[in-house]
Amino acid sequence: MYKLSFIAVALLMLISCGDKSKSTEDFSKSTSSEEGTAAEATDPSSYDPNRGLGKFTTVDLGDKLDVAMAKQGEAIQGVKCAACHKLTEEKLVGPGWKGVTSRHKPEWIMNFITNPDPMIDKDPKLQAQLELCLMRMPNQSLSDDDARHVLEYMRQNDGVK
Template sequence: MKTVKTFAFSMLTFALIACGGDKKTDSIPTASTTETTTATAAAPADANAYDPNRGLGKHENVDVSKFDPALAASGKKVAEVKCTSCHKPTEEKLVGPGWKGVTQRKTPEWIMNFITNPDPMIDVDPELQKQLELCLVRMPNQGLNDTEAREILEYMREIDGAK
C-alpha cells in the first residue's frame, strides 16, 4: 500500500511539473506576474488606457491587406510547437478557446498584442477575464517574437478563409 501511495504521489508531482512548462510560476495571477510586462510592451496595464480594439502593446498598425501563404505555413509550424497543446484550429475549446473566427472578432493589432503580451491584457480586458473563468487557465506568455506572432496571425487568417 505504501508503494502505491508513493507511486501516486510521484505521478502527481510529475504531472504538475510537466504541465508547468519552463515558466516557474503558477497559472494563478500573483503580484509578481501581474506587475511584469514583457520588454516588447511599452503600454501600461491600466484599465483606463486599454483600447479594446488594439489591446495593450506596441502593435498599432498591422497590415493584413494581402494574404501570405508562406507566412501562414510558418505560423502553422510555430503554432504546432507553442499553441496547439491548448488551442484547436476549430471552434472547439481544448484548454483555451478554438481559433476559428478569431480574426473576424478581433483586430490584427489586438491579436498581435495578446500573443506577445498576454498578462497585462488579461488583467484589464473584461472579455479575457470572462474567458479565464471558463478556461480556468491563464494563457502563458510563450515568449514569441514579433515575426512569430505575425506568422501565427497569418495562420489564424488562413483558418478563417483568407486567400
C-alpha cells in the same frame, strides 16, 4: 569506497557552483520596452478594447493571404499553441481558433500573443474567457515576426485566401 564517493560528489558540487560573481549581466533592470509595457499595464485608461495592450497600433495584413508566412505560422502553432488550442470552435484548454480573426482586430491579436498577462488583467472579455477556461494563456515569448506568422496562419484557418 565511501570516502572516494564523497570526494567525487563534493568536487562536482564545487565545480558546478563556480564563481557566479563573474557574471556581468544584470537581470534586475528592465529594458525600456519592458518599462513601457509595465507602465501601460498599470494605467487603466490606456486599455483600448480594439487594440489591446502592447506596442502594436497598426498591423498591415495586405490584400491577400501570405502563404509562406502562414506556413511558418502553422509550424509555430504546432509547437507553441496546438497543445491548448484547436483550429475549430471547440475549446481544448484555451478557446478554439475558428473565427478569431473576425472577432478581433489584427492589432489586438498581435498584442495578445506577445503580451497576454496585462491584457488578461484589463480586458473584460478575456477575464470572462478565463472563467470558462480556468487557465491563463502563458506568455510563449514569441518574437514579433513569429506572432505575425501565427496571425497569418489564423487568417488562413479562417478562410482568407
